[in-house]
Amino acid sequence: MTSLSEARPHAGLPEYVWRPLVSLLSVCLTLLSVAWALSIPRALGMAFYPQQFISAILALALPLAFLMLPARRSAKRPVVPWYDCVAALLAFVALTYITWNYSALVNLIFAGPPQAYIPGVITILLLLEAVRRATGWALVIIIGVFLFYGLFGNLFPGRLAGRPLDWERLASYMALDSNGILGLPLAIAASVVVTFILFGNLLAATGGSKFFTDSALLGMGRYRGGSMKIAVVASALFGSVSGSAVANVAATGIVTIPMIKRDGYPAHKAAAIEAVASTGGQMMPPVMGAAAFLMAEFLQMSYGQIVIAAIVPSVLYYAALFIQADLDAAKLGISSVAQADIPNRKVVRSGLHFILGFAVLIYGLFTLNWQPERAALAACVVVIVTAITFGYQAKRPSLRDIWETVPLTGQNVVEIILISAAAGIVIGILNVTGLSFNLTYALVQLGGGNKLVLLLLSAVICIVLGMGLPTLGVYVLLAALVAPALIEVGINPIAAHLFILYLGMMSMITPPIAIAAFAAAGIAKASAMRTGFASMKFGWSAFVIPFLFVYSPTLIMIGEPIDIAVAISTAALGVWLISAGLAGYFMTKLPTIWRAAFIIFGLLALIPSGAFPGAENTDIVGAIGGVTLMILDFRRSRVPSI
Structure with missing residues (x-):
C-alpha cells in the first residue's frame, strides 16, 4: 500500500x-x-x-x-x-x-x-x-x-x-x-518580441537557420581556421534574430564547438569563441534582440535610428573576433574544414529565398516606416510562402511544421515576458518614490562631474548588475538606473543607452557569473572559468568601443560624413592591430615587445579624432606606427628560416 x-x-x-x-x-x-x-x-x-x-x-x-x-x-x-x-x-x-x-x-x-x-x-x-x-x-x-x-x-x-x-x-x-x-517593457515584449520570436522559429522550422549555417560553412570552411570563422558568422546571423545569447550558444554551439575542437583548438577557446559570437548577436542589426526595441521607446526614436547607430560598433566587434580567430588559427596551424563537411554550393543556393524575408523586414522598417511587429509579421508571411514554394535541401515544411511554431513561440517568450513584467516593478518604484532623480544625482555627485570617472563607475555597475541576468533585464535596469546620470553630464542619449547595452551585455561573458560562456563551456566540456576569461579576451572590443563612441559619436554615425569615414577607417585599423597583439601573431609569431607595440599603436588608432582636442594626432601616430609594424612583420615572414 x-x-x-x-x-x-x-x-x-x-x-x-x-x-x-x-x-x-x-x-x-x-x-x-x-x-x-x-x-x-x-x-x-x-x-x-x-x-x-x-x-x-x-x-x-x-x-x-x-x-x-x-x-x-x-x-x-x-x-x-x-x-x-x-x-x-x-x-x-x-x-x-x-x-x-x-x-x-x-x-x-x-x-x-x-x-x-x-x-x-x-x-x-x-x-x-x-x-x-x-x-x-x-x-x-x-x-x-x-x-x-x-x-x-x-x-x-x-x-x-x-x-x-x-x-x-x-x-x-x-x-x-x-x-x-x-x-x-511588458508592452514591447507582448507585441514586438513575440512577433520576432515567431519569425525566428519559422526560420528554424522551414530550414532557414540551417541555410545560414550552411552558408557560413560554404563561405568560410575552405579557409584556415574555417570552423572558428563559421562559428562567428553563423552565430552573428542566428543571434541577430534570436536576441538571446544562451539560446544562440545552444542552437549553433552544438554544431560549431565540436567542429572547432576536431580541428585541434583547445576546448575552452572553442567555447569562448562561440560564446562571444553568440553574445554579439544581441547588438547585430537588423534585429538586435528585444533590447533595441525598448531603447527606441525609451529614447522616443525610430527603430531605424537605433539600428543605424549600432552598425559600426557591431561590425568592429565581429571584426575583432574574426581577426583573432584567423590569427589564432595561423599561429596554431589549424587548416580549413574537411571537404566532406562543406555543403554543395548548388544545394545552399536553393535556400537564397530565405534572404527575401530579411529584405522585407528591412524594407518595412526603414522604407515604409512600419511598426517593428508589423514588419516582422510581413517577413513571417514571406518565409512561409517561399519555404512552401521552394523548400530547402529538397524538403518543404508541412502546414503542421509551420503551425507548431505558434505554440512554440508562446512557450519561448514566457521568460522574456516575466523579466519584462518584473522590470516594470523596478521602473514603477523609481517613478513613484522619486528614487530615479535621487540616484541620478547621487551617481553624478559620486563621479564628481567627471565624465570618465562616471563612465568607469557606470561600466562596473553595468557588469555587476548584469551578472546572471538576461540582456533584456539588464538593459531595462540600467536604462532606469544609470543612463539618466550619463545623459545628465552631457553624453549623447543614444550613446549613453548603447553604452549601457554593450557593458550590460558583456556580463554574459564576464566571470564569475558568465552565463553564455558557461553554457558554451558545458557543450565543450571545458572549464567554465577558463572559458569565461578566454571570452573576455576575445570580446575585448566591447569593453573598449563604448567608451570611444561616448567621447566621439562619429562611431555611431553622428557627425560629418568625412569625420565618420575617417573614424571608421582608423578604428578598423586599430581593431586589427590590437587583435594581432592579443593573438600574438600577424604574419609571423610576435615576440612580447612586438605584441605590446601592436596593442599600443592599435589603441592610438582606435581613438576617434573627435574624442578630445588633439586626438587626431593619436590617429596619425597610431596609423603610421601600426602600418610600419605590419610592413616589418610582413618582411620578416618573407625571410626564410635557417
Whole structure:
C-alpha cells in the first residue's frame, strides 16, 4: 500500500493533461499578440486600454510559467504538482479580473481598496516566484530590494531618502499603473518580441537557420581556421534574430564547438569563441534582440535610428573576433574544414529565398516606416510562402511544421515576458518614490562631474548588475538606473543607452557569473572559468568601443560624413592591430615587445579624432606606427628560416 508521502509528489496534473493545456495557453498568447500587432481589435470596433491587452498576455504567460517550470530547475516534470496548479489558477484569475475590470480599477490605484490591492498582491508574489524559476535568485533579490525601498524609503539617509507607500497602495500601483508591471517593457515584449520570436522559429522550422549555417560553412570552411570563422558568422546571423545569447550558444554551439575542437583548438577557446559570437548577436542589426526595441521607446526614436547607430560598433566587434580567430588559427596551424563537411554550393543556393524575408523586414522598417511587429509579421508571411514554394535541401515544411511554431513561440517568450513584467516593478518604484532623480544625482555627485570617472563607475555597475541576468533585464535596469546620470553630464542619449547595452551585455561573458560562456563551456566540456576569461579576451572590443563612441559619436554615425569615414577607417585599423597583439601573431609569431607595440599603436588608432582636442594626432601616430609594424612583420615572414 502506498504511503501518503509517496503519493504526494504524484498529486496534480498528469503529463497528458498539462501538456495540451500548455499548448492551448501558448497558442492563445501568440495569436493574441499577432492580432494586436495587426490591429484586429480596432478593425472590429473593439475599444479598450492597451494595459488590458498587456494584462491579458500576462494572464496567459504567468500560468504557463507554473505549468512548465518546476520549483527546482533540476527536477523532472511528469506531473504538475497541486501547488503549481493552484498558483497557475490564481495567476489566471487575478490577471483576468484585472483585464476585465481595468477601466474601473485604474481610477482606484491610490485609494487602495481591496478589489485593487488583492489581485495586485497575488500578481506580484506569483510573478516573483515565476521569475525565480525562470532566471534564478539574482533578479528576484534586486526587485525585492526595490519593493523594500518602496515601503520604507523614508528610512534611507540623505539624497536616497524617498516617499514611502503603504503596501496596499504599492500593490495597487504596481499591478495597475502604466508605469508598473503593465508598463513599457511588458508592452514591447507582448507585441514586438513575440512577433520576432515567431519569425525566428519559422526560420528554424522551414530550414532557414540551417541555410545560414550552411552558408557560413560554404563561405568560410575552405579557409584556415574555417570552423572558428563559421562559428562567428553563423552565430552573428542566428543571434541577430534570436536576441538571446544562451539560446544562440545552444542552437549553433552544438554544431560549431565540436567542429572547432576536431580541428585541434583547445576546448575552452572553442567555447569562448562561440560564446562571444553568440553574445554579439544581441547588438547585430537588423534585429538586435528585444533590447533595441525598448531603447527606441525609451529614447522616443525610430527603430531605424537605433539600428543605424549600432552598425559600426557591431561590425568592429565581429571584426575583432574574426581577426583573432584567423590569427589564432595561423599561429596554431589549424587548416580549413574537411571537404566532406562543406555543403554543395548548388544545394545552399536553393535556400537564397530565405534572404527575401530579411529584405522585407528591412524594407518595412526603414522604407515604409512600419511598426517593428508589423514588419516582422510581413517577413513571417514571406518565409512561409517561399519555404512552401521552394523548400530547402529538397524538403518543404508541412502546414503542421509551420503551425507548431505558434505554440512554440508562446512557450519561448514566457521568460522574456516575466523579466519584462518584473522590470516594470523596478521602473514603477523609481517613478513613484522619486528614487530615479535621487540616484541620478547621487551617481553624478559620486563621479564628481567627471565624465570618465562616471563612465568607469557606470561600466562596473553595468557588469555587476548584469551578472546572471538576461540582456533584456539588464538593459531595462540600467536604462532606469544609470543612463539618466550619463545623459545628465552631457553624453549623447543614444550613446549613453548603447553604452549601457554593450557593458550590460558583456556580463554574459564576464566571470564569475558568465552565463553564455558557461553554457558554451558545458557543450565543450571545458572549464567554465577558463572559458569565461578566454571570452573576455576575445570580446575585448566591447569593453573598449563604448567608451570611444561616448567621447566621439562619429562611431555611431553622428557627425560629418568625412569625420565618420575617417573614424571608421582608423578604428578598423586599430581593431586589427590590437587583435594581432592579443593573438600574438600577424604574419609571423610576435615576440612580447612586438605584441605590446601592436596593442599600443592599435589603441592610438582606435581613438576617434573627435574624442578630445588633439586626438587626431593619436590617429596619425597610431596609423603610421601600426602600418610600419605590419610592413616589418610582413618582411620578416618573407625571410626564410635557417
